[in-house]
Amino acid sequence: MLRKEQNDQLTQTGPGTPMGDMFRCYWIPALLAAELPENDCPPVRVKLLSERLIAFRDTNGRCGVMDEFCAHRGVSLWFGRNEECGLRCSYHGWKYDVTGQCIDVPSEPTESGFAKKIKLRSYPLVERGGVLWTYMGPPDRQPPLPEWEFATVPASQSYMSKRLQEANWLQAMEGGIDSSHVSWLHRGDLNSDPLFKGAKGNQYNLSDARPVFEVVESPGGLYIGARRNAEERKYYWRITQWVMPSFTMIAPRGTHTVHGHFWIPIDDEQCWAWSFDYRPDRELTAAEVSAMCDGKGIHVKVDGGYRPLANKDNDYLIDRVAQKLGKTFSGVEGIGMQDASLQESMGPIVDRTKENLVSTDNGIIMARHRLLRALKAFKEKGVLPPGIDAVHQRVRSAAIVLPADQPFTEGAKDALVVRPDVAHASV
């Protein structure tokens, strides 16, 4: 459980809130690069950290994201015309460049210099790995660009999708590090999902349904190790990475791709669930990409607004027959929606004063502990939180068999960091 004030502190990310200030220390995914596909394409509305923004790519290919509303009379610039290196408001023609600087006020004489006095709040928007990243913090604290491996391998080796999740970012993220639910909620998918099936590790999973967990602090966050019996005097380890504040990377299976998530607050009651899959050592196959586009693995089929087709308005298309037959444990199809449906059912912001955690929830307890610890150090002493340093980002999850008495952080030391062009450790 958390006290109410702790729950509020961790779940509120709007401007001026402690957690909001901390999120504003990082580069965060804002849009898929495909959402701004060409110069002078239509602008895109996006809400991040409770701020309504408009993003556009100008005539010269420069991208920017800024306050959605025109400084004149508050009209949404989503109706604007993206032309000649600026976004022009459809109401009275005020025009802004990608930095939010007003560059034309048609009703005022150019010589008056009035336009120079108008500037919308804006943030940098940078493309990397098929994602447009933004940094919403103070300019003097802007960190180097993100170094996550999925975003630095060639485009043909990586796939990214996003979906709307109608729940606070923290409960979605906590689902990503709650390793103990996998043996229940997703048990029907290990041997059927094309992006999971066939791995030797799946047999360890299925033959030992009671994993033992070890939670270890890492420089950027946590390693969450789930251990199962393997051959004589050996353990099969699945090691998940959590890097602050909201990056999770799940242990891979066999020769499949490795995958993970970012959980980015839209506001306090919704978040973007970003899902990536990649291979460090080879291009993705057509079959893999097709499966990802089809909502397999951790991906989900969505509508044009990135809302899942199975959502709370249609009861997530729950199939009670499939549930009864054991095809799916909850009756909801697909790993991503199995997670999202249950997390949304908790309510927009779950009341953590009422929960009853148990020992296997130590990954979640530790993540909250680290977030609160980092918040305190940031707020009181200005110490930048973990997860900004590129070293904290160049990490991998791993599935590996190790001798029974070995610390997994030692046995999997090389497997838990990026090794360019070398396949991730997987069983």
Next chain:
Amino acid sequence: MSSAVEAHFRIQAPNSRPRAVTVIALDAGGAEAVRRLAAGEWSHATFCTVAGPGQLKRVDGSTIDLDEQVRTADLVVMVTSAEGRSQVAAEIGRVCSDRRVTTTTLIVGAIDAPDEALTKTLAQVRPWSLMLVLAADEQYIADMMTALRA
């Protein structure tokens, strides 16, 4: 079904009864941490060190039979440093196993411990821990206890 408005209609009655947590230090480093932890305000926690075979010593100085203490616990938390002197985990673990009481072990100071000592500690506690946490700071134990409603 899960809107903010609907959340107001959730039943506001208690949904659990208190759980008894027994915290046992396995070595000298663990004992220091447990003594500091015991100084906090806890509703349902008992703090002990090992007094001898089958015996625990509570922080108030009284001794109690290990089996009797475990019998009243819903969860046993073992606290140790990473010095490879946690062999008593086996005795406690066996009693917990017989009594079907869940065990969690916290290794404090593990992040900076020498590999050899940590390996030895892990070999001693792993067979008897259903959950193992290697924490950088001792404050985590208190946070975990609070999270578990101790």
